[in-house]
Amino acid sequence: MKINKKLGVVVCILTTVTLGVAATSPKSAVTHYTNLKVLPKDISSKNLQQIMVDDFQDGLGVTCSFCHANAKDGHGLDFASDAKPEKEISRAMMRMTMGINKKYFKLKHPLIGSEALTVTCNTCHKGEAFPDGAEGQK
Numbered sequence: 001m002k003i004n005k006k007l008g009v010v011v012c013i014l015t016t017v018t019l020g021v022a023a024t025s026p027k028s029a030v031t032h033y034t035n036l037k038v039l040p041k042d043i044s045s046k047n048l049q050q051i052m053v054d055d056f057q058d059g060l061g062v063t064c065s066f067c068h069a070n071a072k073d074g075h076g077l078d079f080a081s082d083a084k085p086e087k088e089i090s091r092a093m094m095r096m097t098m099g100i101n102k103k104y105f106k107l108k109h110p111l112i113g114s115e116a117l118t119v120t121c122n123t124c125h126k127g128e129a130f131p132d133g134a135e136g137q138k
């Protein structure tokens with residue numbers, strides 16, 4: 001009886017503390033990407049950066065501006081804009097890549113950027129934007 005009471009007090013305090021922390025903690029962990037249609041909307045900035053740099057930039061041998069349009073105010077790139085067709089083509093390529101992994105390599109939840117993928121952008125692109133099959137002609 002006594003022990004139960006003490007336990008109740010402890011649980012009560014812990015709950016209060018936890019709720020307090022949850023209420024005051026800053027929302028800094030939540031990212032603010034506004035135009036994700038294929039990637040998870042709550043993706044961390046670390047994971048998104050990794051995909052953009054390792055999979056896309058290096059996989060295709062291009063820089064960010066190959067897919068991302070210039071900002072209207074002339075300062076840098078507008079990453080949320082869909083003005084460049086290369087961005088929409090990339091979305092189709094992302095869906096295709098996930099589809100290949102799912103259908104032919106039996107991955108249940110293939111996600112772009114995941115280590116588990118058998119086929120990635122780089123499998124076909126090998127550091128080039130235009131995999132034209134010229135390699136095979138040699």
Ligand code: HEC
Pocket residue numbers: 032033034035036037038039040052053056057060062063064065066067068079080086087088090091
């Ligand atoms: C091969 C094309 C390609 C390249 C290169 C590329 N991106 Fe992206 N990026 C995309 C696509 C496609 C999306 C949207 C993904 C989606 O809809 O889920 C995107 C989305 C983003 C977003 C999220 C924008 C928003 O608010 O919705 C950021 C930020 C971003 N890219 C940054 C970069 C940076 C920085 C680089 C260079 C290091 C880069 N990207 C290179 C294709 C590219």
Ligand code: HEC
Pocket residue numbers: 056060086087089090093094097112119120121122123124125129130131132
């Ligand atoms: C199964 C092979 C394959 C995979 C995987 C693949 N691509 Fe492609 N991609 C191609 C081929 C082939 C072309 C050229 C198509 C053409 O010339 O019409 C191409 C073209 C593109 C282009 C258009 C270049 C241009 O301007 O014409 C972009 C952008 C692109 N891929 C992005 C990606 C991204 C990003 C990924 C990974 C999410 C990816 N691709 C995965 C085969 C692939």
